[in-house]
Amino acid sequence: MKKSKKIPIYKEPEAWKGMHKAGRLASEVLDMIGPYVVSGVTTRVLNDLCHKYILDHGAFPAPLEVGFPCAVCISVNETVCHGVPGARRLAFGDIVNIDVSLKFEDWYSDTARMFYVGVPSDRAKKLSDVCYQALMEAIKLVRPGVTLGDLGYIIQKKTESSGFSVVREFCGHGIGRNLHDIPEVLHFGKPGTGVVLKEGMFFTIEPMINLGKSGIRLLKDGWSAVTQDGTWSAQWEHSIGVTATGCEIFTSCRKDEPSS
DSSP states (O other), rough: OOSHHHHHOOHHHHHHHHHHHHHHHHHHHHHHHGOOTTTBBHHHHHHHHHHHHHHHOOEEEGGGGGGGSSSSEEEEEEEEEEOOSSSSBBTTEEEEEEEEEEEETTEEEEEEEESSSSSHHHHHHHHHHHHHHHHHHHHHSSTTTOOOOHHHEEEEHHHHTTTOOEEESEEEEEOOSSSSSSEEEEESSSSTOOOOOOOOOOEEEOOOOEEESSOOEEEETOOOEEEEOOOOOOOOOOOEEEOOEEEEEOOOOOOSSSOO
């Protein structure tokens, strides 16, 4: 897919409005699908429900634009990312990542969330919670002058101090008029290194962390990435925009809200 030659800067109000609308719809897809993530359902059924919802609301599933065979990515347990929906039936205790990217009124949004089938194990729940916490700690750092290395470092530190590992083969990315744009947003790094953030940058942060080692392998379908050691993996993702003093989350969900 086309990428910009230099990092796009979006300061016009129409761009921010467009990204908020696209982000809200992507988040609503995940809100909608949650009650259907139950024991016995196939990942194909979940995909079809998401696909219909996206089309019914005037948007288009972005994965279909890049050759992915389905409308959303659904990654279960040991699948790190880009899981291809199919005949697999969910079972009690599974953890499931659903990754929604869509195009709405010429703006792209990308977000991913973890779901539990029944009650997860304590270890699996901690894996998901740490991944989410690492994402939100990085988002809290975002403001002009911060570097992408700062964000990667805080994600890596949170993950590894909790006994998990960071997947290094995949990263966040610029977003806006294009689904995948520059810069690449690594989930590991050194403070003070890499691209310096500027007001008007749009990008995703989407850490993937594993219970075991960080290594992955690609399945024969050419898309699904799984852990090499068979341990489980988690991913959370938001699309954000850098403001003059911090950032705005375009794909915010209820879990992002502070508890009362």
